[in-house]
């Protein structure tokens with residue numbers, strides 16, 4: 001059920017709206033305002049004029065990329081975009097999910113709505129119709145170097161628009177032409193610049209970046225709550241999160257995380273009775289670790305939003321000045337940079353939770369809780385191993401997340417006869433970040449379960465919010481009075497995390 005409608009009218013949009021569209025929480029509408037329609041159509045008209053007057057525009061009367069010096073005869077100009085969609089139909093790897101595909105369509109629509117790509121209003125209407133009727137091209141995720149735009153994956157959008165590729169529609173996979181027919185449309189006939197305008201940009205990496213960022217922001221909040229619960233479970237010192245302490249190190253995000261942990265701990269300012277004066281870093285430095293991610297969000301979201309609201313295309317058609325600019329706005333360097341940054345920071349959360357899990361399960365470090373948080377009481381308790389295997393799993397997920405943090409942006413390859421001799425690899429960076437998020441959410445689901453059980457067993461949580469949170473989760477996933485397979489619990493928690501079940505304010 002959609003609860004809102006996003007208007008596409010060339011005005012800036014934030015990444016969070018793309019995330020809402022992707023989840024089906026918001027519908028879309030294309031502006032019909034005269035000024036907007038005229039602005040768009042002026043670009044398409046300008047392409048026609050230049051074609052008539054000068055007879056030569058890159059990618060319209062020439063071959064593509066390194067083939068820009070090869071002229072295409074006037075009688076073939078209309079066939080050229082069709083060929084562009086076809087020869088790029090060579091993607092491999094898994095298909096993007098339905099949510100990701102919606103995001104790709106919305107992100108490309110937003111870029112074309114800037115009105116600098118020389119496309120017609122009709123093309124925007126077609127993209128809008130696809131979003132409104134959930135006609136989702138099958139887009140293979142692999143095969144973009146992220147510099148000449150996401151050419152290959154976006155060719156599946158352009159190919160679907162002309163009725164030549166498969167789409168997900170009404171729960172099945174059908175040819176795009178059949179899906180269009182079902183909503184009363186014929187396949188779209190691309191105008192000369194339109195295939196290039198659809199494909200020559202960063203929509204796939206930017207779409208993934210929008211979703212990754214939304215996911216990472218939730219994860220930072222959840223990690224904060226998990227850390228509070230770990231402090232409670234391990235009988236840690238609340239004074240590590242003292243308000244005065246944090247005034248002298250003014251990273252805003254770090255301060256917010258410390259404040260949130262402080263609130264969860266009931267603003268306690270004295271240490272519970274225990275032997276350690278200072279807790280281990282995975283507890284004491286939680287605000288500094290999660291805070292680094294939190295503090296990166298301002299920069300990352302500004303960068304992602306700039307890309308989202310940009311004309312990332314080539315050539316750029318400016319109908320007001322009448323000029324056609326040849327440049328490199330398909331280059332995804334900014335998304336590459338921020339996705340490489342995001343994945344490193346998110347993987348640090350997996351590592352944080354893996355260490356917290358190890359601490360709370362270790363009877364030599366957890367200040368009195370049973371080994372592996374087994375709640376077995378009977379004389380067969382030696383049989384029961386509690387969370388031992390979950391900790392091993394958590395370490396595996398963490399190692400894999402850390403392994404994916406190698407920057408993608410440094411792996412530029414010279415491609416396409418050295419025309420594309422420096423490329424961004426932003427799509428790979430965004431896919432890496434997505435994988436790191438998946439794995440870190442897995443580590444977080446283990447940590448959440450363990451922290452909740454630990455807090456319940458400690459039993460001294462001081463705030464009503466935490467008591468409610470713990471009791472609700474323990475009711476759903478009871479203490480381990482005997483060994484049982486925990487995959488169902490972990491999967492349920494993963495779903496909860498991905499659906500952003502808890503309202504966690506910072």
Ligand SMILES: N[C@@H](Cc1ccc(O)cc1)C(=O)O
Nearest residue numbers: 064065148149151200314330
């Ligand atoms: N991105 C290239 C265009 C291009 C299109 C398709 C290709 O296969 C190669 C290059 C440019 O604008 O210069």
